[in-house]
Amino acid sequence: MVILLEMVKVKSASVRVLHWVIFFSTVSLVLTGLYIADPYWFSGTGEAYQTFVMAKIRLMHFLSAIALDVAFLIRLYIAFFSIFHADWREMLPFSENLREAWNSFGFYWTLKGEQKDHRWIDPFDGITFHLLHLVLLLQLFTGFALYVSGIELSPGLTGIWARTLHIATDWTLVLFGGLPGVRQMHHFTLWLVVSGAFLHIYHQIWKTIKLQRADISAIINGYKLMAVKREK
Amino acid sequence: MSEVKDHTTFLTNIDRREFMGLCAQISVVLGLGNEMVPKIAEALEAAARKPSIIWLHFQECTGDSEAFLRTTSPSVAELVLDILSIDYHETIMAASGDLAEELLTKTMKENKGKYLVVCEGAIPLATPPGPSGLKGGYLTIGNKTGIEIAQEVCRDAAAVICVGNCASYGGVQAQYPNPTGAVGVSEALGIKTINIPACPHNPVNSIATIVNFLLLGSLPPTDRFGRPLFAYQERIHDQCTRRSHFDAGQFVTEWGSEEAKKGFCLYKMGCKGPQTYNNCNKARYNDHTGWPIGAGHGCVGCSEPKFWDTMSPFYKRLEGIEIPFGGVEATADKVGLALTGAAVVGAAVHAAYTFGKKKEHDERIIDREKKEGK
Structure with missing residues (x-):
C-alpha cells in the first residue's frame, strides 16, 4: 500500500504560543510548588533582611500561576471563537468521540486496524486534554483559595480582588474541609498534573514515531502530515 | 445596685x-x-x-x-x-x-x-x-x-x-x-x-x-x-513576628537547634499559622507578653473548626500528614509519586511492547515529493 501525505496547517499561531506558555508556566509552577511545600533545596543564609529566597519563589509561583490562568482563559475563548478553527467540539467526551477514543486506545496496544487521520485534535487526545484541563482548573481554584487566604478584606481595589476570589473559590474550602484540606488537595493535584503531563508527552512522541504523521511538529510549526491518497 | x-x-x-x-x-x-x-x-x-x-x-x-x-x-x-x-x-x-x-x-x-x-x-x-x-x-x-x-x-x-x-x-x-x-x-x-x-x-x-x-x-x-x-480577618502567618524568616527561607528543622534559638520560622516543624485566622500576635496572652509562636512553638490552629482532626499531627507539615485514599492512609506525596511511577512504568511497558511489534505498512510510507521525483 502506498500513501500520499501532505502537510496541512492544523494549529493557529495563538494556540501554539498558548500551549508553550502553559507548558513553561506549568514547569515553573511544579518546581516552585515543590519548594514551597518542602523548602529543602536551599535555605537563606545570613540575616533575614539579606535574603528573600522563599518570598521570591512564591512570587515566581504566583506569576507563573497568573500566566497559566490567563493563557488558560484565552485558550478557552479560542476554543469557541477562533477565526482559524474553533475546536471545542473535539475536546468534549461525547458518545461518538468516546467510541473512537476507545478504539484508538485499543489500537495503541494492539496496533491492529487502521487509524483514521484527523486534521483536528483526535478523539483520544481530545478526551485526555479535557481531563488534563479539568485537573488544571482544580489547581486554579484550590490555588486561588490558598492565595486569597492571605489577603485582607480591606476597602478598595485589594478588597474587591479578594472578595471576587472568595466568591470564586470558597466552595473548595467547603468541599475539601477548610484550608488544610485545600492545601493537601492542591499538593496532590500537582502529582496528577505531573503524571498527566508525562503521559501526554510520551503519547505525542509515540504517535509521531509510530504513526508517522509528524504530530509533534503541529505544536511547533502548526503543520502535520495527512494522507491525501491511498493506493493499494 | x-x-x-x-x-x-x-x-x-x-x-x-x-x-x-x-x-x-x-x-x-x-x-x-x-x-x-x-x-x-x-x-x-x-x-x-x-x-x-x-x-x-x-x-x-x-x-x-x-x-x-x-x-x-x-x-x-x-x-x-x-x-x-x-x-x-x-x-x-x-x-x-x-x-x-x-x-x-x-x-x-x-x-x-x-x-x-x-x-x-x-x-x-x-x-x-x-x-x-x-x-x-x-x-x-x-x-x-x-x-x-x-x-x-x-x-x-x-x-x-x-x-x-x-x-x-x-x-x-x-x-x-x-x-x-x-x-x-x-x-x-x-x-x-x-x-x-x-x-x-x-x-x-x-x-x-x-x-x-x-x-x-x-x-x-x-x-x-x-x-x-x-x-x-487575618491569618497568624501574615502577622507573625517570624514572617521575615519565612520569606528569607530560614527554617527550624529540629527542636533545640541553633536555628530554633535564632527564632527562625517554624513552617517545617508543622506550624499551622498559614491555615489559621486569629489575632494572637496583636492581642497576645498573659498581660500582652506572649503567644505560642513567640514562645517557640508552632501554631496548632486552635481557632479553626475541627482543628484536632484537620491540623494534627501538630508537628508535621500538611504534606507529611497521612490522609485516607480509599481505605489506605498515605501522604499526598506518596500517592502522587506512586501515580507518576505507575505512569512511567506503564509508558515503558507500552513502548517496549509496541516498538517490538511491526505495524503492517510502516516501511512503505512515501511522501509526495519522493513519488513525484520518481
Missing part, C-alpha cells in the same frame, strides 16, 4: 488610669482610633446600659474562664466584672445550689430579651447507653441536660457569645470518633452565635465584642464561621 450584683462584690474598684488603659486597648483591637477611647469609656460607664451576663459552662475545662479572669493584670477582670454585670457564672459566683438556680431564673426573668449569654464548652447530643439514657445525657447539671439548659437560657437572650473552640465548634470532644456527639452551641441550637474560638480564647476579643455591643447596640460583623472580623 441590684441584689443580684451583690454576689460578685468580691470585686474592688480600679483606678482611672487602668480603666483608660483598657479602653485604649479595646479601641486598638476593634480597629478604632484614639478619638474613640473616650466614647468607649462612656459606653462602659453608662450604667443604664449595663448588660446582664449569664455565663454557661458545658463540656469544657474552664480554660476560657481562667483566661478571662487572669489576663492583662487583675484589673481587667475586675473591671469587666464590675462594669458588666456577670450575674451567673458557675465557677466564680458565691451562690450555690438552689440559690444559684434561683439567681439564674431571676436574671432571665428581669432582663428578658436584654441579657447576653456567654457559652463555654461543647454540648453533647448523643444518648448515653443504659435505662436512664437521656438525649444529651452525657452532661447534666441540676437534673437538666446541657442542651435543655442552653435552649432555656439562650431563648430570651439578646445575643449568644461562644468563647473557646469547644463552644464555637465542639473542640476536642467533638473530634473523631466523638463518642458523646458533642457539637458547638450554634449547631446544637440552630441559632447564630458570635464565636470567639481559640484554646483558650483571648479575653481581649470577647471583651471587645461585648464593648462593640455596648457602643453600637449590635454585634460585630463576622466571617462565615461566626468569628468577628476585627479579630479573625
Whole structure:
C-alpha cells in the first residue's frame, strides 16, 4: 500500500504560543510548588533582611500561576471563537468521540486496524486534554483559595480582588474541609498534573514515531502530515 | 445596685488610669482610633446600659474562664466584672445550689430579651447507653441536660457569645470518633452565635465584642464561621513576628537547634499559622507578653473548626500528614509519586511492547515529493 501525505496547517499561531506558555508556566509552577511545600533545596543564609529566597519563589509561583490562568482563559475563548478553527467540539467526551477514543486506545496496544487521520485534535487526545484541563482548573481554584487566604478584606481595589476570589473559590474550602484540606488537595493535584503531563508527552512522541504523521511538529510549526491518497 | 450584683462584690474598684488603659486597648483591637477611647469609656460607664451576663459552662475545662479572669493584670477582670454585670457564672459566683438556680431564673426573668449569654464548652447530643439514657445525657447539671439548659437560657437572650473552640465548634470532644456527639452551641441550637474560638480564647476579643455591643447596640460583623472580623480577618502567618524568616527561607528543622534559638520560622516543624485566622500576635496572652509562636512553638490552629482532626499531627507539615485514599492512609506525596511511577512504568511497558511489534505498512510510507521525483 502506498500513501500520499501532505502537510496541512492544523494549529493557529495563538494556540501554539498558548500551549508553550502553559507548558513553561506549568514547569515553573511544579518546581516552585515543590519548594514551597518542602523548602529543602536551599535555605537563606545570613540575616533575614539579606535574603528573600522563599518570598521570591512564591512570587515566581504566583506569576507563573497568573500566566497559566490567563493563557488558560484565552485558550478557552479560542476554543469557541477562533477565526482559524474553533475546536471545542473535539475536546468534549461525547458518545461518538468516546467510541473512537476507545478504539484508538485499543489500537495503541494492539496496533491492529487502521487509524483514521484527523486534521483536528483526535478523539483520544481530545478526551485526555479535557481531563488534563479539568485537573488544571482544580489547581486554579484550590490555588486561588490558598492565595486569597492571605489577603485582607480591606476597602478598595485589594478588597474587591479578594472578595471576587472568595466568591470564586470558597466552595473548595467547603468541599475539601477548610484550608488544610485545600492545601493537601492542591499538593496532590500537582502529582496528577505531573503524571498527566508525562503521559501526554510520551503519547505525542509515540504517535509521531509510530504513526508517522509528524504530530509533534503541529505544536511547533502548526503543520502535520495527512494522507491525501491511498493506493493499494 | 441590684441584689443580684451583690454576689460578685468580691470585686474592688480600679483606678482611672487602668480603666483608660483598657479602653485604649479595646479601641486598638476593634480597629478604632484614639478619638474613640473616650466614647468607649462612656459606653462602659453608662450604667443604664449595663448588660446582664449569664455565663454557661458545658463540656469544657474552664480554660476560657481562667483566661478571662487572669489576663492583662487583675484589673481587667475586675473591671469587666464590675462594669458588666456577670450575674451567673458557675465557677466564680458565691451562690450555690438552689440559690444559684434561683439567681439564674431571676436574671432571665428581669432582663428578658436584654441579657447576653456567654457559652463555654461543647454540648453533647448523643444518648448515653443504659435505662436512664437521656438525649444529651452525657452532661447534666441540676437534673437538666446541657442542651435543655442552653435552649432555656439562650431563648430570651439578646445575643449568644461562644468563647473557646469547644463552644464555637465542639473542640476536642467533638473530634473523631466523638463518642458523646458533642457539637458547638450554634449547631446544637440552630441559632447564630458570635464565636470567639481559640484554646483558650483571648479575653481581649470577647471583651471587645461585648464593648462593640455596648457602643453600637449590635454585634460585630463576622466571617462565615461566626468569628468577628476585627479579630479573625487575618491569618497568624501574615502577622507573625517570624514572617521575615519565612520569606528569607530560614527554617527550624529540629527542636533545640541553633536555628530554633535564632527564632527562625517554624513552617517545617508543622506550624499551622498559614491555615489559621486569629489575632494572637496583636492581642497576645498573659498581660500582652506572649503567644505560642513567640514562645517557640508552632501554631496548632486552635481557632479553626475541627482543628484536632484537620491540623494534627501538630508537628508535621500538611504534606507529611497521612490522609485516607480509599481505605489506605498515605501522604499526598506518596500517592502522587506512586501515580507518576505507575505512569512511567506503564509508558515503558507500552513502548517496549509496541516498538517490538511491526505495524503492517510502516516501511512503505512515501511522501509526495519522493513519488513525484520518481
